[in-house]
Amino acid sequence: MNSKITGVDIYYYKVCTRKLWYFHHEIQMEQDNENVKIGKALDEESYSRENKHINIDNVINIDFIKSTKVIHEIKKSKKIEEASILQVKYYLYYLISKGVYGIKGKIDYPLLKQSLNVEINEEDFIEIEKILGEINCIINKNIPPKLEKKKICRNCAYYDLCYI
Ligand code: SF4
Numbered sequence: 217m218n219s220k221i222t223g224v225d226i227y228y229y230k231v232c233t234r235k236l237w238y239f240h241h242e243i244q245m246e247q248d249n250e251n252v253k254i255g256k257a258l259d260e261e262s263y264s265r266e267n268k269h270i271n272i273d274n275v276i277n278i279d280f281i282k283s284t285k286v287i288h289e290i291k292k293s294k295k296i297e298e299a300s301i302l303q304v305k306y307y308l309y310y311l312i313s314k315g316v317y318g319i320k321g322k323i324d325y326p327l328l329k330q331s332l333n334v335e336i337n338e339e340d341f342i343e344i345e346k347i348l349g350e351i352n353c354i355i356n357k358n359i360p361p362k363l364e365k366k367k368i369c370r371n372c373a374y375y376d377l378c379y380i
Contacts, residue, residue, distance in 0.1 A: 221351050223276045226306040226344075229351050230299035231368065236351065237360040238374050245373040272314075276307045279324075286320045287311075292327055296368065302347075304334040309344045312336070 228236035238244075270278045279290045289304050291297075304321040311319050321334035354361060363378050372378075 221275070221348055223303050223306055223310075225351055225355070226347065227299045227303040229347060229354070230302050231296050232364075232366060232372070233354050233361045234363060234378065235372065235374055237354055237357070238377065240355040241360075243374075243377070245377065272310070276310050278307055285318055286322050288322050288324050290324050290326065292325070294325060294328065294330075297323075297332070301332070301334055302344075305336045305340050306344055308334070308336040309341060 225236060225240060228239050268280045270281055272278070278287045280288050282288065287304070287307055289300060289307070291300050300323050304323055308319060308321050321336075323332045323334060325331065369375055369378065
């Protein structure tokens with residue numbers, strides 16, 4: 217297991233490998249992005265009574281954990297749900313790798329008043345380990361992956377960097 221790969225890296229891997237590379241190389245434009253501001257505000261206002269932001273080894277940053285042993289990840293929309301699911305699976309993977317068993321995952325969409333349960337199985341373990349290898353290859357390169365136009369580019373914090 218590579219302890220340097222964070223939950224955000226895993227999320228960005230699924231969203232866009234170029235974004236992953238930028239982020240990992242500390243090219244950060246997220247703070248000016250409107251979507252990111254909304255996400256942060258939502259994060260601060262949601263579930264105010266919960267014990268929030270549990271950072272483990274600077275690798276995974278869980279939004280909050282309920283006494284029912286459920287870890288929660290808060291998202292504002294379902295647009296890139298596949299990436300969110302992988303991120304929560306990585307949290308579970310990481311916790312199990314550290315000997316923490318019996319934890320479940322949940323993605324909360326407070327704006328939609330919906331949630332999604334996330335579990336991890338053996339196939340996910342294999343898949344995550346493969347992805348960790350791929351992420352290492354991507355982030356260790358000196359240049360970002362080739363630009364591949366996507367629908368999400370318009371709303372991406374790195375848009376100017378990719379398209380100018
Ligand atoms: S603008 Fe598009 S290609 Fe560039 S980092 Fe964002 S999502 Fe990836």
